[in-house]
Amino acid sequence: QKEVEQDPGPLSVPEGAIVSLNCTYSNSAFQYFMWYRQYSRKGPELLMYTYSSGNKEDGRFTAQVDKSSKYISLFIRDSQPSDSATYLCAMMGPYGGATNKLIFGTGTLLAVQP
Amino acid sequence: DAGITQSPRHKVTETGTPVTLRCHQTENHRYMYWYRQDPGHGLRLIHYSYGVKDTDKGEVSDGYSVSRSKTEDFLLTLESATSSQTSVYFCAISEGRGRPETQYFGPGTRLLVL
Numbered sequence: 001q002k003e004v005e006q007d008p009g010p011l012s013v014p015e016g017a018i019v020s021l022n023c024t025y026s027n028s029a030f031q032y033f034m035w036y037r038q039y040s041r042k043g044p045e046l047l048m049y050t051y052s053s054g055n056k057e058d059g060r061f062t063a064q065v066d067k068s069s070k071y072i073s074l075f076i077r078d079s080q081p082s083d084s085a086t087y088l089c090a091m092m093g094p095y096g097g098a099t100n101k102l103i104f105g106t107g108t109l110l111a112v113q114p
Numbered sequence: 115d116a117g118i119t120q121s122p123r124h125k126v127t128e129t130g131t132p133v134t135l136r137c138h139q140t141e142n143h144r145y146m147y148w149y150r151q152d153p154g155h156g157l158r159l160i161h162y163s164y165g166v167k168d169t170d171k172g173e174v175s176d177g178y179s180v181s182r183s184k185t186e187d188f189l190l191t192l193e194s195a196t197s198s199q200t201s202v203y204f205c206a207i208s209e210g211r212g213r214p215e216t217q218y219f220g221p222g223t224r225l226l227v228l
Contacts, residue, residue, distance in 0.1 A: 044157070
């Protein structure tokens with residue numbers, strides 16, 4: 001079983017829809033949670049990161065962490081065709097601990113149709 | 115791409131030949147990483163460096179070696195390339211300790227081993 005599971009999609013939605021992207025994980029030591037966006041043939045770019053549980057909002061993007069369920073989500077409001085990309089979740093344990101390396105999900109391919 | 119360049123961007127080589135990929139950063143970040151990205155596996159850590167001449171293995175280090183003689187350069191070498199090393203290789207950098215481990219990625223190198 002992988003430490004981080006992510007549905008590969010593809011997920012196709014109409015422009016303006018609310019998108020929900022999710023990851024589950026098995027290692028309760030993870031404390032830092034990141035979302036990366038990767039356009040085709042480009043490197044991943046950091047969208048958001050959160051520490052421990054709770055929500056974090058940045059414009060149309062909201063990251064949510066539920067450590068009790070080992071479940072993280074990224075919501076995209078008013079989705080745009082320019083949001084079409086692969087979204088990768090990534091996680092890390094406590095700083096200086098055995099798990100101080102990023103563990104990535106496999107990514108979800110999102111297509112926003114005009 | 116956060117002041118990170120990778121060279122070459124594309125390479126085709128034959129089984130058994132040595133290959134060296136270069137990552138160069140202008141951010142003076144302490145930590146540098148090499149990942150490979152394959153369908154169904156996501157991003158997997160090959161090796162990382164936490165300072166000049168300080169390196170350590172990642173999840174998939176067999177068949178790879180690295181060197182870091184200057185802060186700005188991190189080299190990945192495939193001693194004798196195999197077809198299973200056909201992949202997209204990404205370099206990443208981070209500021210490391212003192213803040214959450216957010217990593218910034220380069221544009222990638224596409225390697226095809228025939």
